[in-house]
Amino acid sequence: MNYEIRGNVVPSVEVSLTTGESVFTQSGAMFWQTEGINMETNTRGGLLKGIGRMFAGESLLMATYSATRDAKIAFASTVPGSIIPIDTCQGNFIIQKGSFLAAESSVELKTIFNKKLGTGFFGGEGFILQELKGSGIAFLEVDGDAIQMDLGPGEVIKIDTGNLVCFERSVSYEIETVKGFSNILFGGEGLFLTKLTGPGKIVLQSMNMNEFAAKVRMYIPTSAD
Secondary structure, eight states: OOEEEEOSSSOOOEEOOOTTTTEEETTTOOOEEOOSEEEEEEEEEEEHHHHHHTTTOSSSSEEEEEESSSSEEEEHHHHHHOEEEEEEOOOOEEEEETEEEEEETTEEEEEEEEEOOOHHSSSSSOOEEHHHEEEEEEEEEEOEEEEEEEEEEEEEEEEEOOEEEETTSEEEEEEEEEEEEHHHHSSSOSEEEEEESSSEEEEEEOOOHHHHHHHHHTOOSOOOO
């Protein structure tokens, strides 16, 4: 499968399919397609898996697009930002809610339960996360710019909650309380930071959508003039 990512502000990914190849995506992500593609919509793995995806911020139903001849199809992001490819042949990745865009049919999108109580409550991602595994390319949509890092063994990075996109299974993920009463009240970063410990690859996003939405709400009139 060949692909090309186009655009800078609200990008899309154009996928070239040969006969028999297929990709799947959440409902509503398709941008355009050429002749020679069949669409099938289902829960992809059963009703329980579909419900699990809903808790993880995705749609209940998934759309699978299969090529009956050489064809192209494009998927677009929903907010200003970036689209990044993830090669699951290089390892399994844990992804944040709502970041999945599309993937080859050889990729499995699995809902997983976050067993750490503190991380589930305060990590910004909740108890439900998603795992990408299999042997193929998946595409994630990123809010703002994507920053990719490779953490060495034992290397630690602490990030603001909401700026995490994905990390390799080998990376340890936990929550750390911000120290200092004045820092909690006036630091502007909230009570908790996300702590990632290597080894493994991580992807961050420069825009925190929750913070962006809060900024926008400040300018929305609360009553009619």
